[in-house]
Amino acid sequence: DRAEQMALWINAYNAITVDLVAKHWPLSSIRQLDDGKVWSTRRFKVAGHTLTLDQIEKQRLAAMKDPRVHVVLNCASLGCPPLSGTAMTKANLEQQLSQSTRAWVSGSGVSIKPDTQQVLLSEIFDWYAQDFSAPSSPIIPGVEARLQGPLHFIAQHLEEPHASLILAGGYQTQFTQFDWKVNAP
Numbered sequence: 001d002r003a004e005q006m007a008l009w010i011n012a013y014n015a016i017t018v019d020l021v022a023k024h025w026p027l028s029s030i031r032q033l034d035d036g037k038v039w040s041t042r043r044f045k046v047a048g049h050t051l052t053l054d055q056i057e058k059q060r061l062a063a064m065k066d067p068r069v070h071v072v073l074n075c076a077s078l079g080c081p082p083l084s085g086t087a088m089t090k091a092n093l094e095q096q097l098s099q100s101t102r103a104w105v106s107g108s109g110v111s112i113k114p115d116t117q118q119v120l121l122s123e124i125f126d127w128y129a130q131d132f133s134a135p136s137s138p139i140i141p142g143v144e145a146r147l148q149g150p151l152h153f154i155a156q157h158l159e160e161p162h163a164s165l166i167l168a169g170g171y172q173t174q175f176t177q178f179d180w181k182v183n184a185p
Helices: 001-022 030-036 053-064 094-103 145-156 162-170
Strands: 044-046 049-051 110-113 118-122 174-177
Touching: 001 030, 001 044, 001 053, 001 094, 049 053, 110 162, 118 145, 145 162
Parallel strands: 118 174
Antiparallel strands: 044 049, 110 118
């Protein structure tokens, strides 16, 4: 079923990524592999399908229409959300997706600076803005159209008063530079 498939593809993506780094250790960034195109050049056999990491993410997982996958996929880089120490299963998928999202959004994924009226976002919200779309949500004042969905997504996973601050608008959004250094030896 859908939950089993999602867990399979998330686990496959993360296991392949960890394996790639381990097999090529030492390296300072996964982007050292294949001239930075490791996600689109190498093919891996998973569940009878031969796919690239991009195909796993953008075809298999994106088709499931759950933007939280961007929070549990790990690209072996410090800029990525942390990798869970537990594999996804049908039974724990929803809990892990929710917990990981809340932890990342209230941690390294988003930084709210009320004193300077800034919200700093991970570049993941820039790269995948369309995946976080929220078509029927009210407009957040002063926020460009393509960031409306990501900011509504963020607000859903933040505690108060931060959620209300995000939805109130009136701040400048910026993206933090993604850190491609390998996330752990």
